[in-house]
Amino acid sequence: MVKAILALSLLLSASSAFALLPQTQQDLRVFEDRLRYEIERARERGDVILPVLVATPRAHWEESKTDFAAAVTDVLARLFPNPGEMIACAECFDNRVFVSRDNRMVIQSGELTLADLARLREKSGFSQAKSVFISRETPSGIEMRLIAIDDGRLLYTGLADATRDLSTADRPLRLARELERRERGESLSYFHFDLGLYPQGLVQLKWLEQWGSRNQHLSGVALSAFNPTGAIGITYLYMWPRKKQITVGVTGYYGLSGVFDAGSTDLSKNIIGQLSVNYAFSGAYGVFASCDTKGTASVGLSFQNPVFLPFLF
Numbered sequence: 301m302v303k304a305i306l307a308l309s310l311l312l313s314a315s316s317a318f319a320l321l322p323q324t325q326q327d328l329r330v331f332e333d334r335l336r337y338e339i340e341r342a343r344e345r346g347d348v349i350l351p352v353l354v355a356t357p358r359a360h361w362e363e364s365k366t367d368f369a370a371a372v373t374d375v376l377a378r379l380f381p382n383p384g385e386m387i388a389c390a391e392c393f394d395n396r397v398f399v400s401r402d403n404r405m406v407i408q409s410g411e412l413t414l415a416d417l418a419r420l421r422e423k424s425g426f427s428q429a430k431s432v433f434i435s436r437e438t439p440s441g442i443e444m445r446l447i448a449i450d451d452g453r454l455l456y457t458g459l460a461d462a463t464r465d466l467s468t469a470d471r472p473l474r475l476a477r478e479l480e481r482r483e484r485g486e487s488l489s490y491f492h493f494d495l496g497l498y499p500q501g502l503v504q505l506k507w508l509e510q511w512g513s514r515n516q517h518l519s520g521v522a523l524s525a526f527n528p529t530g531a532i533g534i535t536y537l538y539m540w541p542r543k544k545q546i547t548v549g550v551t552g553y554y555g556l557s558g559v560f561d562a563g564s565t566d567l568s569k570n571i572i573g574q575l576s577v578n579y580a581f582s583g584a585y586g587v588f589a590s591c592d593t594k595g596t597a598s599v600g601l602s603f604q605n606p607v608f609l610p611f612l613f
Contacts, residue, residue: 320364320371324437326462331435331442332375338446338456339379347455349431349446350385353420355392358436368437376433387425392432414452421449431455490518491605494588496598502527502590506535506551516541522551527596528572531555537578545586549576553592578602 320328342349354376359368380386420426435444441461448455489509496502508520518537524530533553540546555570573593580586586602 320367321361323462324361324364324368324442327437327442327460328371328375330462331372331444331460332379334458334460335375335444336379338458342446342455347448349448349455350380351429352380352386352446353389353392353426353429353432353449354386355432355434356388356390360437360439364437372435372442386433387429389420389426389432391420391423392434417447417449417452489520493603494590494600495603496527496588496590496600498599500527500596500598502596502598502600508535508537518547518549522553524553527598528553528555528592528594530557531570531572533572537576545580547578547580549578550574551576580604 339349354373357369357372359365376386417432420432421429429449431449432447433444434447435442437443438459441459441463443457443459445457446455447453489507492504492506492508494502494504494506496504503525505523505525506520507522508518510518516539518539520535522533522535524533531553533551535549535551537547537549540548551574553572553574555572557570574590575592576588576590578586578588580602584604586604587600588602589597589599591597
């Protein structure tokens, strides 16, 4: 049923697909990121939120009235992809109409009360619902609330505002999580162990901190055990904007062996530049390709925070 409503909404809004204000379009990306994070947190706490009753999203701006609801429903369909996980609920927003026990028609508005939640469960098709999700567009962002039906607990309330960013970030693709980490003053660094296999081998270790308004930069120090052998340096990686599993990096190494060579006067010969491209295919593993100014080219495996080297954290 929800899929049919979604398809119809998208069809009706096709002629005005670009009617949403640019700010609302950006807020929707933050909305998805934040809601995905809150769903994960709810599951970690043991809260049962599915099936969820989805109130009709309410637009604020005139430009958004035709397609805001369809855009929000599209996001929710990605977060709740399985049949029966979400149930459209037109009665779940501010205005509610029901017949009282003395047969009077009652119209209510405002916050949902425990009685309202219990009354929703009595409706056909709503009896299995565990939570209610309410969203609306505001001048400051997209407001959202997730409420437990059984006891009326507010599982989450917040505002998806794309104007917020990160001056220092820790993990890719987790804006909501990292905003909270930074507000708590926490930081998380990466350790990379790169093992080159072909056509030439290399062994390199990198300690990185992530930063930038959108988690796009990584920088830190590097140590090369082999190719180059016995070298330290500084490294920088940039995350590809639309495919953040891909990073392009540059590292400058200085070979320590030359420092101890008797009679060595030209220390610039010990400077080695390296270019690399990495692709992370999971949270802990990836592949890379690199080449440097000494002619070393290598393709191999990259391990992120490997547990077999705990003493390096």
